[in-house]
Amino acid sequence: MKDLPPQPPQTALRPPAQVMRLSRLGAAFPTRLSFLRCLTRRLADEGAQVTRPVWQIDARGYGHAVYSVPLGGHVYSLVAVSNALPDALRTDRVIATAWDTAYVLYDGVPDADALARLCREAPLQEAGRFTERDLVLSRANKSVRLFNHVVDCLRAGHQPDAAQIDAVGYLMRTTAVYGNGKFGIADRGLIEDRPGIEGPFAAEMLTVWLIRSFTHDLVEHLGGRALDPRLKRHLGIGNSTGLGMAPFLVSHPVLLNNWIMARETALARVRALPGLDADKRARLHTLAARAAAHLQEWQVPDPAHQARIEALRTEWPQIARAIADAPHPEALFTRAAPLSEDAQELTVALLLEPYPELVDGLAACMSDPLGLCAVPFANTADLRSAIDRGFGWALEVDFDCPSQQHQFWYVSEEKLEPRLGLRHQEAGAELESPLDIARRVQALRRDLDRGPNDLRAFRTAHPQHELALRRVLTATHHPYSEIQDNLIGHTCLPIDMLRCKLAFFGAAKFDPKSDRWTRVTLAQGAPLPEDLGTPLADDWWLPVRGA
């Protein structure tokens, strides 16, 4: 039998009852385990070189282009299509039917026929039809104010205003990035073993990173001159995300567990370190100062979220100052405990950053190639006990109180847009999506006290409880699989789920537009293709322009 390598020492993991609350998930920050970071690290490690074999873009910025990059022994190509879009049709919502630009990540380098097909189908998005050679489908709209400003400045012979770049952060916003078989593209199962894109959402992140390059090239093409590389590096790619992202976290409990488990294990390893050597201390100082500058750059119109940012700006110096005297990382972690959840989670992200040797290998544990592998419960006593042990948070909700069933999640027939309704005011609750995990587990527990003791007889008599039963089994083996809040209650803010997922993608500068959708910036400060061989390639946590 092969010996497993020794694992680094670690403290106890933070408990799910703390980590999996909505408000804390909604305070997440990107870390060095975020998927975009993992991708750019991999690209840099391989010395990947991006080429642009096709550039058929006219003087108005319309046409198509192809970007190719080798990764893990395969070549992937982004096909980008740019079209004119009337202002009246520019919307970030799923219900959109036209976009400024459309994209497909293609497996290989497309020949003329494939390119013609993709130029025809990509702008159709959900109405198009794709093949197993097409890995990711996406689209993006211009940030009109910044895109035009940058082009105008370049045409006028000078660089764009850095303050405007700071304020927006991107030239275009993606409004959907589809993977895993949607509209005929390749199932994830077909590519999940490929080196370099085996991680969660790695193909989607590669797409996003290449789209960012296209947006840079497009403004330089239209402006007739090159952007200053420091400004260019600070131009990420925006993303506008709505409710569709939230159900994913609920419908993929093992995957959610694996993301959180990797991050929490990384934290536990860092917290177990007995000391803080001079190099790591200096690095923490540098990163804390960068985080402070990043917080100053982060401005949003929403008053409530801006207040959170300002509170964090006030708290952060306490952490930054504590670095000088902290005897070990645990002292910094403890120093954050009395502060806000935002400050605590930012401290977690900070603590992981200087320790690639303890953290980066955990990225390999963040996918879910197998799903739930568990022997089913043998009897009702085991099931009852598992609920009582792991779902106290669900059992304590009073669902007789109307406010605890205030909302319902549903899919509209209008382009299948995911939406949230008010149960006591709107029609459609009978068609709600099953995100009411707490209510379902509570109902299961209640019926267990009334039903047959034989589990098979109980399941036959109560087929409606199968989903809840499976959630309980999953949580028994995967402690971070459940968001431990009532997702149909009046206090549930979907924006918290969106932020959690987006932070794992690597997004920052969260800019909530309501409690149901947000804009974010992805890949700001990320390496440009020409940076991949430089130290910049993996040093872009909470980036600041020019840093």
Next chain:
Amino acid sequence: MSYSANEISALARKAAVGAGFPHGQADQFGQAVAVHLGAGRAPEAVLAALDDPEDSPILRLPLLMDDVLRAVALTGSDVSLTLHPGDDALALAYARLLPVRLVECRVEQRDGAQPRLAVLADPETPSRPALPPRIAVPDALHARLGTLAARTYVPASAGSRQAGAGAGDIDND
């Protein structure tokens, strides 16, 4: 026409919910349909399973598969269980969803006896079914699944459009 496995799984899952089956069983049915059709098996079994939400392999086969999994975990050897009449058509697809490597899996038909599902599995080796890159689905089956799935969508309304997604209609900033 051919589709990705995920398209078929999602459509069949929604169709099962639309036909009146609970969400948990619908999830497994969706996965099983992709395996079933991906193996080139008869599409009629898919529609037949959706006929009666009170009496269907969609309700029975998940229970049977848990019986198989428990037996495999306990004995580590081959297992043979009697199938309910009519459940044999989808039984192999459900068995392929078991999270362990199947060394052998077959439906045994004997004269005058109920069919049995015979499984030899390696409980120490986790597994997930490999699916083909494209799955052929007859147009009639696809249309029927689509009709059932459409029952799960909430009708569009102006109020829902304005408030349901929490976003405006135009983004020209």
